[in-house]
Amino acid sequence: MHIVRLVFALALGAVFVLVALGNSLGMLLALRRKRAEGSPGGVSFVPFLGGVAGALACVVAPVHGVARWAWLPLLVDFGCAPLLTWTAIATARRR
Numbered sequence: 001m002h003i004v005r006l007v008f009a010l011a012l013g014a015v016f017v018l019v020a021l022g023n024s025l026g027m028l029l030a031l032r033r034k035r036a037e038g039s040p041g042g043v044s045f046v047p048f049l050g051g052v053a054g055a056l057a058c059v060v061a062p063v064h065g066v067a068r069w070a071w072l073p074l075l076v077d078f079g080c081a082p083l084l085t086w087t088a089i090a091t092a093r094r095r
Contacts, residue, residue, distance in 0.1 A: 002062040012057035016073055019050030023078040051080035 023046065054073025058066050074080045 005060050005062040009057045009061035012053045012060070016050050016054030016057060016077065019046055019053065019079065020073070020077040022046070023050060023083075027078045027082075047079050047083060049079065051075075051077040 051074040054077065055070040058070040058073065061067070075082070
């Protein structure tokens with residue numbers, strides 16, 4: 001049973017890393033484009049996929065104490081909490 005949980009945790013962790021890196025790169029490119037053109041352009045995030053995959057990886061990992069850190073991937077991935085914060089600030093500025 002521990003092997004199955006480990007395999008799922010590693011697979012979900014890999015999804016988290018790939019999506020989080022992609023979202024980070026997308027954010028950097030969008031910020032660079034905004035400076036160059038004066039508009040944020042169309043950046044496409046995969047909202048919540050990376051953060052949720054990372055959180056699930058922490059929950060299913062067969063390592064004692066890792067589950068208490070399940071909130072961290074939601075903060076690290078730009079498609080989760082940072083995207084919501086950035087959107088809320090941009091919306092508030094427009095109003």
